[in-house]
Amino acid sequence: MDIDALRSFLAFIETGSFTRAAKQINRTQSAFSAQMRKLEDELNVSLFEKEGRNLVLSEAGIALRSHAEQLVGLHNQALKQVKRYENKRPLRLGCPEDYNDKLLPQVVKILQQAEPTCSIQVFSEPSSSLRAKLDDGKLDAAIVTRSAGSEEGYFLASDKGVWISHAEFELAQHHPIPIALFQSDCQYHAAAIDGLSKQGISYQLLACCNTASAQRAIVRSKMAIGAMGRMSVSDDLKILDNMPALPAVDIVLITGVEPHPVLDKTCLDQLINLPNSREANVAFF
Structure with missing residues (x-):
């Protein structure tokens, strides 16, 4: 059964005449009548009968009424649900693996609240790679270390660099100290090397990693100590005291040249709480 024919049929029930029903659905009366005849032919029943000068529903018409209401209602509901996705496109979001556990879920939650039907594609790569992809138009936004x-x-948010080790790692037993760091473009890498050198601490650079999980795995194996942001430290690792100071870093959201519609001012204000307010975002986590 054609859904438009069922809509027209319900228009007759609502108005009580072919003439008024035709006007309601913006058709001529002849077109409306032809549509009803086609529906009757399809069902091989008479849906209407004369009652004096008026046209009323036949038994078959009465039987069809509840089904027509259900079918049209379901059709309308389906259209409404699907229309929510009209002109939608995924939000391509970059986020270094360092921030996946604690920061990324908070950001995704706010984005989802801003637009529940938006699909978010997450790409976990170092900040430098994410910036390049953003410049090339391959990402819509990225969470990066500024x-x-x-x-x-x-x-x-801000994050503070810390030194980490396995709980059983004995620092005093290692000369030089084996270290595992992020790649050389990371602020913690340069600060760690500089701090050790200035304090005259002998070290061996065992590994440079482009993910936090790689660095944690090496540290977890007791082969080295590491340096990373506090929010990237897993509960099974120990934070070392009396080590060269590491910097605090700012974590920011940067957007592409062509703004994604989800990232409007309201959404960005929610992400940063108060625009450019460091104090307001300390409690972001």
Whole structure:
């Protein structure tokens, strides 16, 4: 049964005449009548009968009424649900693996609340790679570590660098100290090397990693100590005291040249709580 024919049939029930029903659905009376005849032919029944000068539903018409209401209602509901996705496109979000556990879920939650039907595709790569992809139009937004002294992006949170080791790692038993760090473009890498050198601490750079999980795995194996942001430290690792100081870094959201519709001002204000307010975002986690 054609859904438009069922809509027309219900229009007759609502108005009580072919003439008024035709006007309600913006058809001519002849077109309406032809549509009803086609529906009757399809069902091989008479849906209407004369009652004096008026046209009323036949027994078959009465039987069809509840089914027509259900079918049209379901059709309308389906259209409403599907229309929510009209002109929608996924939000391609970059996030370094360091921030996947604690920061990423918070950001995704706010994005989902801003637009429940938006599909979010997450790409976990180092900040430098994410910036390049953003410039190439391969990402819509990225969570990155902001360079020292830079004012780029929308401030989300700060993180403080710490030294980490396995709980059973005996620092005093290792000369030189084996270390596992992020790649050389990471602020913690440069600060760790500089701090050890200035304090005259002998070290061996065992590994450079581009993910937090790789660095944690090496540290967890007791082969080295590491340096990373506090929010990236898993509960099974120990934070070392009396080590060279590591910097605090700003974590920001940067967006592409062509803004994604989900990332409107309201959504960005929710992400950063108060625009560019460091104090307001300390409790973001």
